[in-house]
Amino acid sequence: MSLVMTNTQDQSESYVCNPNLQLRLGTVESEQFALAFKALSNPIRVQILDLISQGGGQICGCDIERHFDLTQPTISHHLKVLRDGGLITSEPRGVWVTHRINMGMLTTLQGLLMLVNNTKS
Amino acid sequence: MSLVMTNTQDQSESYVCNPNLQLRLGTVESEQFALAFKALSNPIRVQILDLISQGGGQICGCDIERHFDLTQPTISHHLKVLRDGGLITSEPRGVWVTHRINMGMLTTLQGLLMLVNNTKS
DNA sequence: GCCTTACATAGATAAGTTTCGATATATGCC
DNA sequence: GGCATATATCGAAACTTATCTATGTAAGGC
Numbered sequence: 001m002s003l004v005m006t007n008t009q010d011q012s013e014s015y016v017c018n019p020n021l022q023l024r025l026g027t028v029e030s031e032q033f034a035l036a037f038k039a040l041s042n043p044i045r046v047q048i049l050d051l052i053s054q055g056g057g058q059i060c061g062c063d064i065e066r067h068f069d070l071t072q073p074t075i076s077h078h079l080k081v082l083r084d085g086g087l088i089t090s091e092p093r094g095v096w097v098t099h100r101i102n103m104g105m106l107t108t109l110q111g112l113l114m115l116v117n118n119t120k121s
Numbered sequence: 122m123s124l125v126m127t128n129t130q131d132q133s134e135s136y137v138c139n140p141n142l143q144l145r146l147g148t149v150e151s152e153q154f155a156l157a158f159k160a161l162s163n164p165i166r167v168q169i170l171d172l173i174s175q176g177g178g179q180i181c182g183c184d185i186e187r188h189f190d191l192t193q194p195t196i197s198h199h200l201k202v203l204r205d206g207g208l209i210t211s212e213p214r215g216v217w218v219t220h221r222i223n224m225g226m227l228t229t230l231q232g233l234l235m236l237v238n239n240t241k242s
Numbered sequence: 243g244c245c246t247t248a249c250a251t252a253g254a255t256a257a258g259t260t261t262c263g264a265t266a267t268a269t270g271c272c
Numbered sequence: 273g274g275c276a277t278a279t280a281t282c283g284a285a286a287c288t289t290a291t292c293t294a295t296g297t298a299a300g301g302c
Contacts, residue, residue, distance in 0.1 A: 017181045017217065021172050023188055030164035030171075037167070041159035042260085043151040046233075050151075051142050053237035060138045061279065067144055074261055076280060081259095095269050095278050096138065106238035110231055112167075116174035117227035163290080182249065195291055197250060202289095216248050216299050 024115075032086075033112055036105060039085025044068060045078050052088060052099050060096040145236075153207075154233055157226060160206025165189060166199050173209060173220050181217040 025033070040046055048064055055063065065075050079099060082088045086105040090097050146154070161167055169185055176184065186196050200220060203209045207226040211218050 018176050018184045021175050021180065021184055021188070023168055023171065024175070025168055025171050027164065030167040033167045034162055034164040037158045038162035041155055041162040043148065043155040044260095046151040046154045046158070047144055047146055049237050050144065050146050053239065054142050054145070055139050059142065062277095063139045063142055067142070070260095071262065072279075073263085073281080076278095077260075080280085092269090092279090095276095097279065101237060103238055106234050110234045110238070113227050113231045113234070116170050116222060117224055117231070118174065165290090183247095191290095192292065193249075194251080194293085197248095198290075201250085213249090213299090216246095218249065 033109070036085045036087060036109055039082045039087050042078070042081075044070065045082055048075075048078055049082065049087060049101070053101050055099075058098040058100045060093075060098055062096070064099075154230070157206045157208060157230055160203050160208050163199070163202075165191065166203055169196075169199055170203065170208060170222070174222050176220075179219040179221045181214075181219055183217070185220075 040049070047067070051064055051067060052059055061072075061075060061079065064079070065072060068075065079088070079090065082099075083090055087102055088099050089102055090099050161170070168188070172185055172188060173180055182193075182196060182200065185200070186193060189196065200209070200211065203220075204211055208223055209220050210223055211220050
């Protein structure tokens with residue numbers, strides 16, 4: 001890439017270094033990605049997701065609380081953020097609620113990272 | 122998984138549904154992941170990353186600003202968040218600053234997603 | 243040296259996040 | 273029905289984030 005202006009025809013309007021860029025992700029799409037990544041934007045939630053992924057697909061809240069120095073409402077909040085971000089699903093099972101990884105969402109996020117990592121040089 | 126208590130020896134101390142879970146990610150490690158995901162936790166930044174990935178590895182700020190209805194300082198702030206999260210690098214080139222994807226970080230994030238997506242059923 | 247352009251920084255404000263203690267809900271056991 | 277346990281919700285405090293306007297900095301062209 002050169003940093004010289006490439007679309008000389010349009011010089012009076014605005015400088016453009018690289019006029020070929022297009023937004024490939026729409027507003028709604030990028031908002032959904034952002035919501036999912038927001039769920040992963042906290043170290044506790046990253047660790048919670050790691051625990052859930054080890055639980056044979058399912059673990060209950062008390063299994064999570066043991067590992068952190070946080071109160072039960074705080075863990076409950078983090079689980080809700082993960083749920084709202086689409087990263088896990090939760091299902092009542094009597095007194096407990098079991099949580100499992102939403103593999104489809106994880107695969108979707110991997111797809112986005114691969115898209116932006118596919119840098120042409 | 123059964124929700125019946127599995128470590129009956131330890132019943133008086135605390136209920137444990139799934140006693141085999143271990144935190145595989147340390148505090149420092151999960152904080153670094155969280156910082157990188159935080160950089161992706163905003164729809165504008167997801168779109169900026171998409172643009173940068175199309176720029177042949179390098180584009181300048183003016184190429185980004187054109188696509189959004191935001192002021193220059195706001196775009197500058199978002200680029201800094203992406204830089205601090207390790208997702209892009211930025212290099213002065215005369216009057217411009219070029220930005221490029223940090224492929225190593227993207228690969229690392231893909232690795233974490235694969236780890237937690239590798240759910241045993 | 244001076245002007246223009248690209249980018250960064252500072253300071254303000256409005257909105258969102260994290261965490262807590264207190265309380266509500268709902269399930270299962272006696 | 274009454275109690276214990278697991279989880280959710282509420283409301284508040286402290287902190288962080290997104291955005292703006294105004295201003296600073298630094299490079300290149302004349």
